Amino acid sequence: MCAVPAGANDERMVLISTTVDGADHADEVEPRLLLVHYLRIRLGRTGTVVGCDTSNCGACTVLLDGLSVKSCTLLAVQADGAEITTVQGLADGDLHPVQREFAENHALQCGYCTAGMIMSAVDLLMENPDPSEQEIRDGLEGNLCRCTGYHNIVKAVRAAAAGLRAPGAPA
């Protein structure tokens, strides 16, 4: 729950606590502050970007308690108490298989959609570890890319899926 801090200088401010890419944060925020702006402006986590203002493009996708959300469509206060993973927190020492396969399969050109695309793909593979090509296309429908024509993104996600299913792959 969001607590309004007693004695705050500005009564409109709300105190929220989050864990972002493993680091704990407590900040007073305006109730209207979008989660993506909290990440970018307040925390300097600029790996997550904004590509539209209508929740269509998915460039801002992050994981919120393990599920993908468009962080432009959530208020920061709605993330109070949540654990957030951005593309910057995805690698655990080594690159995540989805990150690795995006580079291996040339699934990015300008790369502006890539952070969100990777996070959506991670979520998709958690839900469906062995998606068909069509299931990948449908599963990534909420993320727009203007450069790649999606061909290599689909290939990358299939390759990552195979890697993640292999014995000894990270859970």
Place this chain on the structure above:
Amino acid sequence: MTTQAAPPAGRVTGQPVRRKEDARVITGQARWTDNLTLPGLAHLAIVRSPMAHARIGKADVSAALEQPGVIAAFTGRDLAPDYGSLPTAWIVSDDLIVPDHPPVAADEARYLGDAVAVVVAEDPYQAADAVEAVQVEYEPLPAVVDPVAALADGAPLVHAGQATNRAFTWSFSGGDYADTRRRAKVVVSRRFVQQRVMPTAMEPRAVLAEPFPATGEFTLWTSTQVPHFVRLLMSSVCGIGEHKLRVIAPDVGGGFGGKLNVYAEEAIALAVARRLGRPVKWTATRGEDYLATTHGRDMIQDVEIAAARDGRVLGLKVDLTADLGAYLQLLTPAVPLLGRYVYPGIYKFAAHEFTCQGVFTTKTPTDSYRGAGRPEATFAVERIMDELAAELGLDPLELRQRNWISHDEFPYTTVTGLTYDSGNYEAATARATELFGYDALRREQAERRQRGDPVQLGIGVSVYTEMGGLAPSRWFGRHGYTVGGWETASVRLLPTGRVEVIAGTSPHGQGHETTFGQIAADAVGVPFDDIDVMHGDTDVAPWGLDTYGSRSIVVGGEAVLRAARQVVDKARVVAAHMLEVSPGDLEFGGGRFSVRGDPDASRTIQDVAFAAFAAHDLPPGADPVLLAEATVDPEAFSYPHGTHLCAVEVDTATGLVTVRSYVAVDDVGTVINPMIVDGQVHGGVTQGLAQALYEEAVYDAGGNLVTGSMVDYLVPSAADVPPYVTDRTETPATTNPLGVKGAGEAGTIGSTPAVVNAVVDALRAYGVTDIRMPCTPERVWQATHGDA
């Protein structure tokens, strides 16, 4: 097909080398302009006209100044002394009207979204609030939306000071078209409409200007394809010495022509930073980007083809009306000019008549969009060829074969005066039809037509060529372009044998760090990982003419190659001295100088680099700095070509078009990195397919952009497009030493006509002879069932 010999072992050129760019992008460490922050950074937001055309009355920013966090607010009149008019760089005709284009409108707003005032605040939310508090009185003026109506006598004027909305007229003729038409047994004409589209780079534009008041210097970070143009032109617009303006294009999230410009917001940010003595940043929202970034296409094409009964094309007539929008941006008037030259496509005929009128309307200016004129031209000729084939009862491929330039006829000079140096349309088409299963699909189509299948199969053909490698400065000069088209690169061999390449082009997703790195790695003989490629910062790369028109690898790639070879030549002098032979006695390969006939006597390039740097024992005239700079200005364009084949299924009950298969066999000359070329084709084809089926920027009669968000403007998702089959033929360009032709625009140019030809082909039996793009279910259904 010309087959290249296999590359020698160890070479990285020609290999699908993974990209240097990716490590920072996949980990969220890319440097987008909006990521940047500076001490004292203020945030700029723009008040935009809510009307297509209005006289600006009183503009009052006082309430905005009362808002929390607001630092300053300016009207167009306030800022008028701070800068000049935004420029156009291509004076395409003597009669061209170049209207004044203030970065912030002071007296009259001429399109929805035209800037009318500016606010600056401590944070972006406060700036957005302050926008709402600015009061502007507007006196509505008539919107001018339809370019044909805009040319009528008495039409309301976009620019009241001009006599007409016609910005320019050109005409061109080759041969005697009128006589040819009289003699022709078959004449087919159509009106094609290139709808207005929006480039939609995923990164909205952003600008950050930092002033240094003590010295009068400025640094401008901007999400642009053309930092060198921005430096040259903004220094003039804002009255800043060119030497005092540093422009940086950091990581740029796509462009597609939308960032090939010099924009109002760059001038505004510089002007406001200068006034406030503080850095200011502006970042477009998507809605703002759709209003304030140039749009593409928007032409009406009246096309007529004249042919003999056997299908021999005799002549082509094109009458073009180009909607320019409200102002001339950097290359606005040149887009149809670039198209003009490739209307003949791949075909041999002697008579051609071309006219074009550019028209002002009260809409966002149009300018380059991936291909810039050449996709429109290719669409027209490839669509009319299909219509001619239908008229003659010929297979569309057969008609093309009867008319195309055969591989043994190159170099070939077309009726518009371009000399195509090389090509092999037969080889690309043979490979494409094989991959596509053309004959089997034609049989299936006939069978489904026969049994009245409610889902009809359509097959679309497009065999294109284009003028790539936009360069020849002399050609540009003859055609009214203010600047040249040369390109430059520097190569530095560092003391440890690592190499820095400084490129004058400025990528936004194309992977220059990788492809230029491949060229340099092979030329200098060092590992690919030992190369760093820098670009996009006028302090680092002071010269360059940037990235557009499939020019980077063709012009910039050759510059890298030449500079790298010159560095090796400098190192050779040092190596010869070390080995006590003359430079002519040395062979160089694999990063090693060896004495001819005595391979044991050798030095690595790394050893030579350090010896040069140490300079303890240099021969006379040798330089410890192993640095070379090379500039290239090709004599001619390059001519990529290809054959694209598309199969669609059209549900006649619903009008829904589904792409069943798509084959693209492109010939972009010698390939430096096949992985990157395939990626360019995938993305290009998708953008062209999107124009054919999904995208249209729609204005209502009042001049309102009704597709001003991604909710309304259909950028396709992964679920909307098919997988692609791509392959290549490789006919090296004869006009540059790498043999490259450019790959950035080919996919877009080839695909739009292939898709629309497929849709029309599916419905030919229903009497359909054209469907306006985008071929939405509604339009397809209406074409199939009549408008009733």
